[in-house]
Structure formats: structure tokens, C-alpha cells
Amino acid sequence: MIFDDTQCQLGEGPLWHPEREQLFWFDILGHRLHTKGKHWQFDTYVSAAGWVDRDTLLIASARALHRFDITTGEHVELCPLEADNKVTRSNDGRADPQGGFWIGTMGIEAEEGAGAIYRYYKGELRQLYAPITISNAICFAPDGKTAYFTDTPTQQIMRVELDADGWPRDESQLHIDLTGTDFRPDGAVVDTEGNLWNAQWGAARVAGYAPDGSFIKAYDFPAQQTSCPAFGGPDRNTLYCTSAAVGLDGPDEGKTFAVTTDITGQKEYRVIL
Template identity: 55%
Template sequence: MSVFDPTICTLGEGPLWHPERQSLFWFDIVNMRLYGEGRVHQFEECVSAAGWLDHDSLFIASETQLFTYHLETGAQKHVAPLEADNAVTRSNDGRADPFGGFWIGSMGKDMEKGAGAIHRYYRGTVETLYRDITVSNAICFSPDRRFAHFTDTHTRQVMRVALDAEGWPKAAPEVFIDTQTDGFFPDGAVIDAQGCLWVAHWGRSRVARYDTEGGFMGAVSIPARQASCPAFGGTDLDQLYVTSATMGMGDRAGPDDGKTFVIQTQAKGQREHRVIL
């Protein structure tokens, strides 16, 4: 595991490999910044996750809205409100789904219990899927388009839910990975082309890999204590990028905490799905 970018983020999150630009973008949520291609994009409120729309535009989730963002001009266009009337919450983990939709979780800015939710944007509308979420994370999708995954980190369980032909949940979520006994806190996650789920374990300096039945396969060590979210990228989608955070660490932060890392793997990721407005 090597340092991809030495910028120290307070809360690095939302890594996205843009398939047309062949570039990695990621956020520092609490500092309201988007990083990528050697540039810093500053916003006026927390931003946390994105999908891609075309070569030059991203679909971004902030604490109050979903909006499009032009990477070259900085032009923004409002698409839909996102808990805009709730000053307690902000957006957190999110990812485009295989159907052109975008799942986005929210959480309390001070991790208020049950303050968050998980929503789905799909072709012009936002629908709330799950409520009473404390820390939304691990939103990712199986390559066969059959399942979505997510977690409320404080439960220490990654859930799996079956999807219908338009990508909406069609059954109750079921426990897919249970780390309560191990004491891990699942954070951001991504699923590779073989259907295996890679999830960051917050506070444990690692990203763990699980098979299609939720069985533990192994883990990659990260030189930062608070690994937050993985993403596959690179020309062949075989490089694993991992964001990290220094939030809450104070003087205990090490020299690599908060940086963004990359490692060559023998796995191959899925191409990031495009958001359809």
C-alpha cells in the first residue's frame, strides 16, 4: 500500500474512479472539498459522494441537495433537495447503482442516534428507502444487478437487499456480514467484478474482502488507522484506492492518517455506473 495523494483529510470519503477521465476524485466531507487531478474544488457546505454524468460533469450529494457540477467551469445546477429542511443531518456515503440511479445515505452531524436515512434518486425523484440510520455507509451493488448492500455502521452489520427490474428494493434487507463478535465497524465498501465485497473497517487500519456469501476472505492493511472507503480504479480497474480520516484523533494522528492510498490487486473492479438524470 502506497500513498496516492499526501493531502491530509479530516474526513476523506467517497472515492470515485471516473471511467471517461481515467481519474480518481474524492471528498473531505467536513472541510467541504472535492479533490482530484491535482485540483481542489471548494464548496459552501459538506459534500460527501458523487457519481459521473459525462466526461466533464459529476452528480454530487451535499448536506442539503443533489446537484450537477462541471469540473472545468465549476458551474453547479440544483437537481433535487436532500433533507434540506433538516439542519441536524448531512449526506454521507453514496454510489450510483446499475440502473442509473443514485443511493445516498445521511447521518447526524454529531452522529445523533437514528437521525439519518438512506435515499435513492432515480430519474428525477428522490425516495426514502430506510429511516432510523445513525451512520449510513457501505452502499454498493452486485455485478449481476440483483442486490444492493448498505450498513448502519453502529450496528456492525452489512445488509443485503434484493432489487427489482428497476433497482428498487423488493424484499426486506437481510444480514450479509455480521462483525459484532469481531468488534469491527464497517464503513465504506465496494464490490468487485467477481461479486466480492471490500469494506473498510473504521479504526482498524484495514479493508476486508468477503465472498458472495459473506464469508471472510482476507484483508489489506492500510497505513492509516481510520480507513474510510475503498474504490477500484486504474486502466484495468485492478488498483484499490482507499481514503482515510483524522477526525477525532487530535494529537494521536500518525503521519499517514488522513491520506489517500493505492495498492495493486489481483482482483478487478466494476466500472462505475453512470447516473441518468
């Protein structure tokens, strides 16, 4: 079940690169991008990525979106992201079916309402939702018509209908209500059947929900602070999950896990710059 035994302080943003057949993930607090057997060190928080081509990632840092060369480790800034706001950093993010990249921000100390959710699409960065305290669960239905997201402290995963270019067309609506439970929604991903798989912080699990929001089942992991899932592997039926060691001292906290499932994940979408 342990895919990589590196203990991340705040493991996040797993991305299965479909052309390289390779998993990338981040340690936000460690300022690192990881892949198995290797990491790249940054000078600030990095949290999420999308793939542009075989050798290029779009990476979100605390202050900008960057074009990152996997082969050389070099990166150049594409556009600023709350560059003048020293309170915030990037957090959860994912590419959408139309080739856009959604990225959330939050306060470095989780300051209430300090963050927002943005979309970068063909060179334009536009704010979609604010205020947000802890942006998470950004993911998309396979038909490209629905996006999901959460502000973790609300314990509510929202859905919003998208237009043909991937921009929200209406107000967001409640999709999954976890209020009154011990489940705090963190990162999420949607499979090919439209089921949403959500890592739940503090609950040591990734839980699945049908398109109507009803609970399906959960996969348990040996780390309390499960943070974000991703589907990958040759058949896209491996469920990866990052976790966070911050504040904990268990032997498997902060490690990255993998379990074979009977689910097929969507291929991660290419970001169009």
C-alpha cells in the first residue's frame, strides 16, 4: 500500500502524467515537488500541477503559475497569483476537460476567508470564488459540464455547471453535505463513471460518492491526514493518495499510498497554455 515512504509534512497535489506514466506530488510545507526516487526543491510553497506536454508541467506556487521543465528542473513564471498578498499561498488545483487549470489559494495560517479559487485558461487568470478559507476538492465530471470544489471548514462539496469553454455558467449548488460528521473534505478526483473520490482530512480514508451525492464506499489508509487522491497506473485503476505528517508522529504519516481498485479514473487533462 505504501507507494513512496518519503514523509511529507503536507503531501498534496498528486498528478499521474499520462504520457510519462509517472506520478508527481508535492510537499507544500517542504517547498518540494516529488516523483519516485527524486525531488525538486523550490524557494516557496508549491502545491499543484497540470501537464502541458511530455516534459512540461504547469505548477502553482505561493505567488505565481510557472512553466516547469521536468528534464532540467528550470521554471519560468507564466502569470502572478496573489503575488502581492503575503498572507496566502496556493493549495488545491487540477486541469479541467477544456484545458483550463483551476487553482485555489488559502491563508498560510488558514486565516478565515483569506483565499479564493481561480481559473487559468489560454493565458487568462480569472477569480471565480471568494472568500475561501481552505480551497479543496477541485475536480470535474467526465463530460466537462460540471466542476466540484469545497471550502473545507464548511464540510460541503459544491458543484457548478460549466459552459462550453469551461467557465461557470450559474451559481454553485450543494452537492455533498458532510456537516455534522467527522469528515472534512480535502482533495478529490472524479472517475470515468462520474463518481467523486474525496480524501477526508483526519479520517484516514478516501470516500466515494455517486453523481447524485450518495455514499458508495471508502478506502482506508494508514495515515490520519489523507489529503488528495489521484488515479493512475497503466489501466488508471490505481488509487494514489498523499498524506500529511504535520502535527503527527506515526510511522506512516506523510507517506504516499497506492491501492489497486475496481475503478477506472479519468485521464488527467492537458493544460492549454
